[in-house]
Amino acid sequence: xxxxxxxxxxxxxxxxxxxxxxxxxxxxxxxxxxxxxxxxxxxxxxxxxxxxxxxxxxxxxxxxxxxxxxxxxxxxxxxxxxxxxxxxxxxxxxxxxxxxxxxxxxxxxxxxxxxxxxxxxxxxxxxxxxxxxxxxxxxxxxxxxxxxxxxxxxxxxxxxxxxxxxxxxxxxxxxxxxxxxxxxxxxxxxxxxxxxxxxxxxxxxxxxxxxxxxxxxxxxxxxxxxxxxxxxxxxxxxxxxxxxxxxxxxxxxxxxxxxxxxxxxxxxxxxxxxxxxxxxxxxxxxxxxxxxxxxxxxxxxxxxxxxxxxxxxxxxxx
Numbered sequence: 001x002x003x004x005x006x007x008x009x010x011x012x013x014x015x016x017x018x019x020x021x022x023x024x025x026x027x028x029x030x031x032x033x034x035x036x037x038x039x040x041x042x043x044x045x046x047x048x049x050x051x052x053x054x055x056x057x058x059x060x061x062x063x064x065x066x067x068x069x070x071x072x073x074x075x076x077x078x079x080x081x082x083x084x085x086x087x088x089x090x091x092x093x094x095x096x097x098x099x100x101x102x103x104x105x106x107x108x109x110x111x112x113x114x115x116x117x118x119x120x121x122x123x124x125x126x127x128x129x130x131x132x133x134x135x136x137x138x139x140x141x142x143x144x145x146x147x148x149x150x151x152x153x154x155x156x157x158x159x160x161x162x163x164x165x166x167x168x169x170x171x172x173x174x175x176x177x178x179x180x181x182x183x184x185x186x187x188x189x190x191x192x193x194x195x196x197x198x199x200x201x202x203x204x205x206x207x208x209x210x211x212x213x214x215x216x217x218x219x220x221x222x223x224x225x226x227x228x229x230x231x232x233x234x235x236x237x238x239x240x241x242x243x244x245x246x247x248x249x250x251x252x253x254x255x256x257x258x259x260x261x262x263x264x265x266x267x268x269x270x271x272x273x274x275x276x277x278x279x280x281x282x283x284x285x286x287x288x289x290x291x292x293x294x295x296x297x298x299x300x301x302x303x304x305x306x307x308x309x310x311x312x313x314x315x316x317x318x
Contacts, residue, residue, distance in 0.1 A: 007056050009085035009115075009166065016050040017066050017077060019315050025068040025075075032062065058085035058114045068315075077315050084115030087162035087169030092244065095178045096144070100152045103178055106144045106244060107160045109267060114169060118162040121145075128155035128177045138163075150180045211243035211292040217269075220286055220298045227308045229274040234286050234298065236269060243290040255281040255303045265289075276306045 007013045019025070027049045029036050036042065039060075041052045053060055061083045067076045091108040098104075109118060121140040124133040125147060136147060150156065159173035217234040224231035237245065250263040250271045263273045276282060281303035288295040 004080040004082060006082045006084065006115075009057060009083055010055055012052065012054045013056060013081065014050055014052040015064060015079050015081075016048060017079075017315055018048040019068055019075075020047065021068060021070055021072065023070050023072070025070040025072075028067050028069075030065050030067070036064075056081075056083045056085075058083055058088055058112050061085075061112065061115075075315070082115060084166050086167035087114045087118050087164050088112035089170045089172035090121070090160045090162055091172070093158065093160050093172045093174055094244070095158070095174060096244070097146075098178060098180060100181060101150055102146060102148045103150060103156065103158075103180065104144055104146045105158045105160065105174075107172070108143065108244070110162050110169065113162070114164055115166050116164040118164050118169075120163040122161040122163065122168065122171075123147075124159045124161075124171070126157045126159075128157065133159065152180050155179045211290060212241035213292045214241040214243075214245060214288045214290050214295045215239040216295045216298040217248070217286050217288055218298070220284070220300055222300075222304055223270070224272075225304060225306065225308075227278045227306060228276055229272055230276060230282065230284070230304050230306060231270065231272045232284055232286070233270040237288045237295060241290050241292055241295075243292055245288050245290055247289050249287040249289060249294060251285050251287075251297075252276075253283045253285075255283065260285065279305070279307055281305050 005013060005015065019027075024046050027044045029040070029042055029049070029051050036051065039053065043050045043052075049066060051064065061081055063078050063080050065076055065078045068074060088110040090110050093105065093107045096104050096106045105123060119141075120138070122138045123136045123140055123145045125136055126133045137145065147158070155177040157174055157177055159171045161171040162169045214237040217237055219235040221233055222230060223233045232250065234248070247265050247267050248269070248271070249265050250273065251260040252263050252273055253260045254277070264271060273284070283300055283303050285297040285299040287297050
């Protein structure tokens, strides 16, 4: 059986794993942040276990782990599912710059891009006094969009939707309305909360926000290893320093060496380092970057051995 199953949005799929053990082991299925006992149907006998999900969506993509346990020991196997679906909502839709006639909308790539990378974004606008949305563009290829010819004193909401080869995804909109006011000088503004006082908005219009370097990513781990590459994943910084995270710097150092080597820069929270020496051991570290600079590094304390990983022999494929 392939370890990555590819399914279309709306279809059903079943993962079946044969196994052996004496005594017969207990079997459990897990997926991060999902209770599979509710989302799926699990069927287990003395020799195999299967899990079935109906009407798959982008949220069903990810890693499914089956664990066998008995007094003789434990064994686990992880299978990946990729659902070919449109993207989830873009992350952190914000207004970064406001003048008396314009506003700049910014956002991050969706945490779940569906079955393929986002190739395009759609941007909409709505006046606070109206319910209908107006399309500003359906061909934005960046993570920012400047909206011009706005009415001074008017309050607007904005929303952004990602699109990949499988369709238009789920929109995300600004939480608060943005009032168009000020001069033609640019400031880093937070959208006003219309339910409260405008004092904070006036203060921020006079005193621009000063950005600081972000905090380092709090977690760093390995998701896959083979004889020439290591795949890493990490958590977003808890503090962005008052400025949007623009990317992450990935570095490696071979055990026994003293110099860190730049492996690449990515806007995502995962990266595969390739071209490594087989059987060598490497340390890795990550730095987050915003407009103020790089954070301190999050370092991996234990080196990673670059070699093919073998599955435990407890699972028997037919």
